[in-house]
Amino acid sequence: MRMRTRSHLEERLEACSNLSLLKYDDSAKSYVQGHRLHIEIGCGKGNFITKTALINPDIRYIAIEKVSNVIVLAMEKAKNAELENLRFMRGNFEYLGETFPDKSVDRIYLNFSDPWPKKGYAKRRLTHGGFLEIYKRILKDSGEICFKTDNRELFDFSLESFPANGFSLSDVTYDLHNSGFEGNIMTEYEEKFSLQGTPICRLVARLAK
Numbered sequence: 001m002r003m004r005t006r007s008h009l010e011e012r013l014e015a016c017s018n019l020s021l022l023k024y025d026d027s028a029k030s031y032v033q034g035h036r037l038h039i040e041i042g043c044g045k046g047n048f049i050t051k052t053a054l055i056n057p058d059i060r061y062i063a064i065e066k067v068s069n070v071i072v073l074a075m076e077k078a079k080n081a082e083l084e085n086l087r088f089m090r091g092n093f094e095y096l097g098e099t100f101p102d103k104s105v106d107r108i109y110l111n112f113s114d115p116w117p118k119k120g121y122a123k124r125r126l127t128h129g130g131f132l133e134i135y136k137r138i139l140k141d142s143g144e145i146c147f148k149t150d151n152r153e154l155f156d157f158s159l160e161s162f163p164a165n166g167f168s169l170s171d172v173t174y175d176l177h178n179s180g181f182e183g184n185i186m187t188e189y190e191e192k193f194s195l196q197g198t199p200i201c202r203l204v205a206r207l208a209k
């Protein structure tokens, strides 16, 4: 649904404010306390994270998204599903990530991250070394990053970037939907691209021992 006015958007965000975390502060800490924490960076309209949270009630989820018009839709889905284990942070991960404690995150989901194809914008890719340094700090030693994309160039870039920054790779596929992987939950972009016949790439990255 398109937002007609900014005030309408603010009203809708306000209606979901109990699902919102400003950053990783004391209220985030008590929300996560005693649970595994999985985060998604760039959750978009939230199909993936709401379905994932619904089937994993013992895990705490934080979904991060910088675009207000988009995150509000994800928050409304979580509100309608009465999810107790999903919270949202609105803003850029490059700033919000700094507020996460060391070794606090069990899994990071990067789903169909913006590819930033021009070389000059490579630093904005969520699998660029600058971001990988933040992930390295906030991930637990046993933590992992699950990355899916339709974009072959971004995937090939990431296949080099992760190992160059101290990660080892597993579960690498250029065609997820024909790979035998079970339990895949589709994102909005994944549904769109797979309907167009674009194969989906996936990998898992862990801190190398």
Ligand SMILES: C[S@@+](CC[C@H](N)C(=O)[O-])C[C@H]1O[C@@H](n2cnc3c(N)ncnc32)[C@H](O)[C@@H]1O
Residues within 6 Å of the ligand: 041, 042, 043, 044, 045, 064, 065, 066, 067, 070, 091, 092, 093, 094, 111, 112, 113, 114, 187, 188, 189, 190
């Ligand atoms: C291409 S969309 C994919 C949305 C969703 N993950 C999916 O697969 O359908 C990428 C999303 O990531 C968000 N995003 C990109 N960079 C971000 C950042 N640095 N911090 C927070 N959100 C970001 C964008 O606003 C956009 O909604």
